[in-house]
Amino acid sequence: MTPEQFAAGFIRRWEDGNQTDPVKTHSLNRDDNGNWTGGKVGVGALVGSQHGVTPAALAAYRKVPVASITVEKMRALSIEEAGRIALAKYFYGTGLDRLPWNQVTASIFDMVWGAWLMGIKLFQRQIGVADDGKIGPATVAAAKAHILAHGMEAAAWQYAFLRARYYADITKIKPTNLQFMGGWLNRTQDYAPVSPWWVEFNR
Secondary structure (H helix, E strand, O other), X not given: OOHHHHHHHHHHHHHOOOOOOOOOOEEOOOOOHHHEOOOOOOOOOEOOEEOOEOHHHHHHHHOOOHHHOOHHHHHHOOHHHHHHHHHXXXXXXXXXXXXXXXXXXXXXXXXXXXXXXXXHHHHHHHHOOOOXXXXXXXXXXXXXXXXXXXXXXXXXXXXXXXXXXXXXXXXXXXXXXXXHHHHHHHHHHHOOOOOHHHHHOOO
């Protein structure tokens, strides 16, 4: 499974629910920060997200003002462009391509998609380097050493635990996040060694 295939897969499954109707794949949940042009609930206009892409991410990728993004433009976003945004901004743009491509890196990629650099910081805490959100030589070396010492499966379980705890922490701070918790935890478990995805990754 390549990073391109992985990105397309998590968009189809987790963002779209395997739907193809652009209205059904378009989220206008008012409680989701990413659905507002200002990046926070109540800030800017509520234009929603499409295929998991926020108005801010779409505007940055197209190099246009975020205020120019409308509901209609969000709904017209193709899944192909969403995949390109995922790779450009969240994979290559964060330096994740410097890590060995494996199941753990894939889970980090998915976490970065939803929580930006916190996805990298959680992994850095796991492997014992400064949690600055940057994939530099120290992080790359520590990642390789950590997986060599603990094994891929144990490393994946450790990261899954950190993800789940992070979701619990932010839900305590913002109780309206409870509506998303089930999906977040299901998504986290899907990248754990017990899931069919784990086997499919290396096919």
